[in-house]
Amino acid sequence: MKQRSYLALEDITVEFPTRGGSFCALDTINLSIEKGQFVAIIGHSGCGKSTLLNAVAGLVKPSKGVIFLDDGVVDAPGPDRAVVFQDHSLLPWLTVEENVRLAVDKTADGKSKAERKEWVLHNLELVQMVHAATKRPGELSGGMKQRVGIARAIAMNPRVLLMDEPFGALDALTRAALQDVVMDLQARLNNTVLMITHDVDEAVLLADRVVMMTNGPAARIGEDRAVNLARPRNRIEAIDSADYAEARHAVIHFLHERYRNPTVLAA
Amino acid sequence: MASPTNNAASEPSASAGGSAPAASQRGVIVPYPETAIARRFFPPIPQPTHPLMVKARAVAASALPTLVMIVGLLLLWQMLCGSPESNFPSPVKVWQESHDVIVHPFKGVEVNASGLHIQESGDVGIAGHVLTSLGRVLIGYGIAAVVGIALGILIGQSVFAFRALDPLFQVLRTVPPLAWLPLSLAVFQQAGPSAIFLIFITAIWPVILNTAVGVQTIPVAYRNVAKVLALNPYEYFTRIMLPATVPHMFTGLRIGVGMSWLAIVAAEMVQGGTGVGFFIWDSYNSSLLTDTIVALVWIGMVGFTLDRIVALAGRLIARTA
Numbered sequence: 140m141k142q143r144s145y146l147a148l149e150d151i152t153v154e155f156p157t158r159g160g161s162f163c164a165l166d167t168i169n170l171s172i173e174k175g176q177f178v179a180i181i182g183h184s185g186c187g188k189s190t191l192l193n194a195v196a197g198l199v200k201p202s203k204g205v206i207f208l209d210d211g212v213v214d215a216p217g218p219d220r221a222v223v224f225q226d227h228s229l230l231p232w233l234t235v236e237e238n239v240r241l242a243v244d245k246t247a248d249g250k251s252k253a254e255r256k257e258w259v260l261h262n263l264e265l266v267q268m269v270h271a272a273t274k275r276p277g278e279l280s281g282g283m284k285q286r287v288g289i290a291r292a293i294a295m296n297p298r299v300l301l302m303d304e305p306f307g308a309l310d311a312l313t314r315a316a317l318q319d320v321v322m323d324l325q326a327r328l329n330n331t332v333l334m335i336t337h338d339v340d341e342a343v344l345l346a347d348r349v350v351m352m353t354n355g356p357a358a359r360i361g362e363d364r365a366v367n368l369a370r371p372r373n374r375i376e377a378i379d380s381a382d383y384a385e386a387r388h389a390v391i392h393f394l395h396e397r398y399r400n401p402t403v404l405a406a
Numbered sequence: 407m408a409s410p411t412n413n414a415a416s417e418p419s420a421s422a423g424g425s426a427p428a429a430s431q432r433g434v435i436v437p438y439p440e441t442a443i444a445r446r447f448f449p450p451i452p453q454p455t456h457p458l459m460v461k462a463r464a465v466a467a468s469a470l471p472t473l474v475m476i477v478g479l480l481l482l483w484q485m486l487c488g489s490p491e492s493n494f495p496s497p498v499k500v501w502q503e504s505h506d507v508i509v510h511p512f513k514g515v516e517v518n519a520s521g522l523h524i525q526e527s528g529d530v531g532i533a534g535h536v537l538t539s540l541g542r543v544l545i546g547y548g549i550a551a552v553v554g555i556a557l558g559i560l561i562g563q564s565v566f567a568f569r570a571l572d573p574l575f576q577v578l579r580t581v582p583p584l585a586w587l588p589l590s591l592a593v594f595q596q597a598g599p600s601a602i603f604l605i606f607i608t609a610i611w612p613v614i615l616n617t618a619v620g621v622q623t624i625p626v627a628y629r630n631v632a633k634v635l636a637l638n639p640y641e642y643f644t645r646i647m648l649p650a651t652v653p654h655m656f657t658g659l660r661i662g663v664g665m666s667w668l669a670i671v672a673a674e675m676v677q678g679g680t681g682v683g684f685f686i687w688d689s690y691n692s693s694l695l696t697d698t699i700v701a702l703v704w705i706g707m708v709g710f711t712l713d714r715i716v717a718l719a720g721r722l723i724a725r726t727a
Contacts, residue, residue, distance in 0.1 A: 196634060197633070198630055198633060198634075215636075216630075216633040216634050216636065217634070217636050218634065218635055218636055220634070221634065222630070222634050224627060224630065224631075226627055228627040228628065228630065228631050230628065230631065230645075230646070230649070232649040232650075232724070241635065241645060242635055245635045245636060245637065295635075
């Protein structure tokens with residue numbers, strides 16, 4: 140019997156019931172992710188990337204197939220699979236510290252109050268947001284909110300960190316700053332990460348593996364490519380390296396030649 | 407450094423030596439006239455410096471239009487109804503004929519160590535009647551708020567409960583308060599409890615429906631956060647649902663308090679005995695139209711105050727939640 144990977148998606152099919160019959164979003168997806176691996180999933184809008192991530196999070200139940208995490212079966216959402224949402228999803232009536240604290244309280248069993256507070260501040264420190272601990276999300280910029288969203292997720296000490304287009308709503312410069320934060324965190328914590336993105340550079344820069352999805356409906360994994368850049372990574376060094384250029388080339392060819400955006404084809 | 411322009415290539419010394427001669431060759435720079443510079447400094451506008459003065463100014467600025475409007479309306483009213491053969495009393499006549507009601511509102515009301523006492527019957531000032539009514543509103547509205555929020559959360563949270571109860575609520579909420587009176591009297595046999603029931607049944611619908619909408623419209627994002635954090639039902643209720651629903655809840659509570667105040671006057675008018683509604687009915691029967699006008703002013707002010715209190719409570723709770 141073969142050894143199962145840390146996170147293993149086996150024959151995952153997701154169908155949604157619609158008025159005109161069932162809509163197949165994902166068709167028999169098989170994906171194995173090792174512990175400590177950073178995997179980016181890229182594809183055009185509507186290809187089911189988010190559905191795949193939600194299935195791993197437990198927010199969407201697959202119609203067929205099983206997801207294994209650390210040899211346990213995933214069948215409900217839980218704090219061992221922390222999610223960084225695209226819209227940050229901070230609770231506006233709690234301060235930054237309380238938002239992170241809510242997550243910490245659910246995951247830090249047996250820790251004292253002081254230890255929990257320290258852990259909250261430590262995680263805010265990692266994303267450079269300690270200065271805003273007493274502020275409410277409404278007082279923060281989009282980039283700062285997403286930093287807090289990341290702090291909340293990593294504070295849960297998740298077995299897998301799921302990021303659903305975490306920087307999709309940010310401007311290019313803020314996005315770059317947050318990518319640096321993620322690279323820094325990855326160098327320190329070596330989390331197992333599954334990240335959805337539609338940004339080629341983001342995928343290649345951050346991930347060890349870029350999983351490219353075909354266009355939906357019934358999306359599949361089209362190509363699965365390793366990015367052989369040494370860690371810790373640096374944006375400037377990376378863009379000058381041949382590996383980076385090669386991986387970027389491959390992803391762009393996949394997205395814009397082999398599987399062009401269906402809406403562009405229709406136009 | 408190889409520059410493509412002849413200017414920089416042929417005259418390297420000119421550009422390095424100083425920019426003033428080069429500039430004067432291209433165009434003469436006229437100095438900005440001294441008088442014009444002097445004109446740019448405006449004398450400072452005298453500002454009130456004392457914080458109390460600043461505050462007083464702000465209050466005056468916001469209250470002045472209201473005061474002017476009130477005085478204007480009173481003058482207009484006096485001009486229209488001032489003649490002796492007018493059917494409707496003028497402000498001066500109201501002041502003269504209802505002088506006792508206006509000046510002695512707390513007649514028959516006694517506050518001592520054992521609490522507030524309002525004379526059971528006889529000559530009670532208008533404030534006494536208003537307080538009696540307020541007491542009824544407090545009980546009826548209080549019950550309506552608690553039951554309404556509970557039912558609202560129930561039908562907001564459970565699709566089954568919504569389908570079962572919402573049609574019923576939608577039908578019942580259109581029934582006018584007074585239509586409940588015969589039933590209420592038949593069941594409770596007494597004026598006091600039936601008035602309270604009337605308030606309850608009037609105020610509860612907006613509370614239920616607004617709370618339900620609030621619960622139903624909790625953003626999916628917050629629900630997903632709750633799921634990922636694996637909050638238990640109690641934590642979900644206190645940490646997500648209540649704070650997310652508070653604004654809707656208080657919209658319902660605000661509408662409800664206004665409606666309960668409407669209902670109490672109607673209920674007391676019919677039932678008699680005590681309360682501001684009775685006061686109006688009594689003054690009508692005694693042909694004291696001026697007393698009715700005084701009562702209207704009292705009712706308006708109290709209703710306004712109730713609305714503001716609930717709004718303020720909503721703001722405070724939304725901030726601390």
